[in-house]
Amino acid sequence: MNERGSSVPTVTECSMPGAQEDGYMLVKSKDAETPSSRLKAAKVDSRPWVDQEVQDDTELEQREDEGDDWVDRSEEQDIPHVPYSAMRYPEETMVERSKEFYRLLNQRRTVRLISPEPVPREVIDNVILTAGTAPSGAHTEPWTFVVVSDPEMKHQIRQIVEEEEEVNYRQRMGDKWVKDLAKLRTNWIKDYLDVAPYLILIFKQTYGILPNNKKKTHYYNEISVSIASGILLAALQNVGLVTVTSTPLNCGPQLRLLLKRPANEKLLMLLPVGYPAPDATVPELERKPLEDIVVHI
Numbered sequence: 001m002n003e004r005g006s007s008v009p010t011v012t013e014c015s016m017p018g019a020q021e022d023g024y025m026l027v028k029s030k031d032a033e034t035p036s037s038r039l040k041a042a043k044v045d046s047r048p049w050v051d052q053e054v055q056d057d058t059e060l061e062q063r064e065d066e067g068d069d070w071v072d073r074s075e076e077q078d079i080p081h082v083p084y085s086a087m088r089y090p091e092e093t094m095v096e097r098s099k100e101f102y103r104l105l106n107q108r109r110t111v112r113l114i115s116p117e118p119v120p121r122e123v124i125d126n127v128i129l130t131a132g133t134a135p136s137g138a139h140t141e142p143w144t145f146v147v148v149s150d151p152e153m154k155h156q157i158r159q160i161v162e163e164e165e166e167v168n169y170r171q172r173m174g175d176k177w178v179k180d181l182a183k184l185r186t187n188w189i190k191d192y193l194d195v196a197p198y199l200i201l202i203f204k205q206t207y208g209i210l211p212n213n214k215k216k217t218h219y220y221n222e223i224s225v226s227i228a229s230g231i232l233l234a235a236l237q238n239v240g241l242v243t244v245t246s247t248p249l250n251c252g253p254q255l256r257l258l259l260k261r262p263a264n265e266k267l268l269m270l271l272p273v274g275y276p277a278p279d280a281t282v283p284e285l286e287r288k289p290l291e292d293i294v295v296h297i
C-alpha cells in the first residue's frame, strides 16, 4: 500500500489508443470492481451526455476518501466581479501578430543537449509566473513548480531517472516502444539532468489542502497543469531557452519523496532548462500542415 492507500502498480501493455504514455500504462493490481468504479458507473449512467474520455473524474476518484476532511465549497466567500477590457488590434495587426507568434513557437524544439551556462534566476521566476496565468478548473491553480539548481540534488534526480529509464528501455516497455522512439536517438543516459542550470519538476496537486487541513477538490487538475506546462514551454521559447518535455516513467513517487513534496502532488513532467549547447542537434521532424489538423464546420 502506498501513502494514498493504493496497491502497488505494475506495468501493463495497453492496446487502447492514446491511453497512456507510449501506449503503456501503470495499473494498480486491484479487483476489477471497486466502490469507486461502481460509483463511477452509476454516475456515468446518470450523465449520458458526458463524453467519458473527457469527463471530469476528479470528484468521483475522491469519493472513496470522502469524509469530514473535505471542504464544503458553499463555505467559500463570494467575490466581487470587476470590469474587464482587452487589447483591441486592427485586423492587419492581428494577422501580423498571429504570424509572428506562430513563427516564434514553430522554432521551438525539444533540445536534449543543454549548455551549462548560467541563466538568470529572475527569468525562471518570470516564466513560472507566466505558466501560473493558466486557466484551471474552478480556479484551483493545482500546480507546483519545483526548481532545482543545486548540483547535488540534480545528480540525485539523474540517478533516479537513469535507473528507472534503463529498466524502461531494457525490459519494462518492450520492443515496440523502443522502436517507436528510435528516430529520436534517446536512451536512458540523461546528461542534461546534471548539466542544465535548472530542472523544473512540474507537479499536479490532485487535491488541495486548506490552512484548516480540510481537503479541496481540484477539478480537472491534470488538464489544468498540462495547460500551464504548455504556457511555460512558450514562455521559455520567448526568451531563447530550451527544454525537454520529459515524462520519466515510474519516477514520480521517488522524485516526490526526494523533493519532500506532499502526498497530494504527482509528478507530471520534468523540464531541464537552459541555453542550447553550441553543438546541439535535433531530429529533422516535420509538423502537420494546417489542413491535417483543422476542421472548419
Ligand SMILES: NC(=O)C1=CN([C@@H]2O[C@H](COP(=O)(O)OP(=O)(O)OC[C@H]3O[C@@H](n4cnc5c(N)ncnc54)[C@H](OP(=O)(O)O)[C@@H]3O)[C@@H](O)[C@H]2O)C=CC1
Residues within 6 Å of the ligand: 002, 003, 004, 006, 009, 019, 020, 021, 024, 025, 026, 027, 028, 246, 247, 248, 249, 250, 251, 252, 253, 256, 262, 263, 264, 265, 266, 267, 268, 269, 270
Ligand atoms: N503513465 C501515464 O499514464 C502518464 C504519465 N505521465 C507522466 O509520466 C511520468 C511518469 O508517470 P507514471 O508512469 O504515472 O509514473 P509515476 O512515476 O508518476 O507513478 C507511478 C505510480 O505511482 C503512483 N503515484 C504517483 N504519484 C503518487 C502519489 N503522490 N501518491 C501515490 N501514488 C502516486 C501512480 O499512481 P496513479 O496510477 O494513481 O497515477 C502510478 O501508479 C510522470 O512525469 C507523469 O506525470 C503523465 C500522464 C500520464
Ligand SMILES: Cc1cc2nc3c(=O)[nH]c(=O)nc-3n(C[C@H](O)[C@H](O)[C@H](O)COP(=O)(O)O)c2cc1C
Residues within 6 Å of the ligand: 108, 109, 110, 111, 112, 184, 186, 244, 245, 246, 247, 248, 282, 285
Ligand atoms: C507528453 C510528452 C511526453 C514526452 N516525453 C518525453 C520524454 O520522456 N523524453 C524525451 O526525451 N522527450 C519527451 N517528449 C518530447 C517529444 O519527444 C518531442 O516533443 C517530439 O519528439 C517532437 O519534437 P519537438 O518537441 O522538437 O517538436 C515528450 C513530449 C510530450 C508532449
Ligand SMILES: N[C@@H](Cc1ccc(O)c(Br)c1)C(=O)O
Residues within 6 Å of the ligand: 021, 022, 165, 181, 184, 186, 187, 188, 246, 247, 248, 249
Ligand atoms: N522517457 C524516455 C522515453 C521517451 C523519449 C521521448 C519521448 O517523446 C517519449 Br513519449 C518517451 C526518455 O526520456 O528517454
